[in-house]
Amino acid sequence: MDFGDLKDIVNRVIDEDYDHRFLVCSSDPRAELLRTIDPTVNIVWFNPTAEMIAESIKARLIPKLGEVTLSKVTLWETENSYAEV
Secondary structure, three states: OOHHHHHHHHHHHHHHHOOOOOEEEOOOOOHHHHHHHOOOOEEEOOOOOHHHHHHHHHHHHHHHOOOOOOOOOEEEOOOOOEEEO
16 A cells, blocks of 8 residues: 555544544543534544543454555654553
């Protein structure tokens, strides 16, 4: 796969659901209220820890990559803190 195409796919997934978003678990009773206050709130089915966000990104990417095998996703929180799945 061309790296430019890969970059476009990854950026689209990140921009659509994660970048500059407040993630809140659907089991949180305030989830819908938060979305009415701020439409950029993204209600997710999981507890939005770095590990679970990385899993979610990986799950969103796999069907978009066709024949390409995705072996891992690394999500950096800070320079020294990351989650890898």
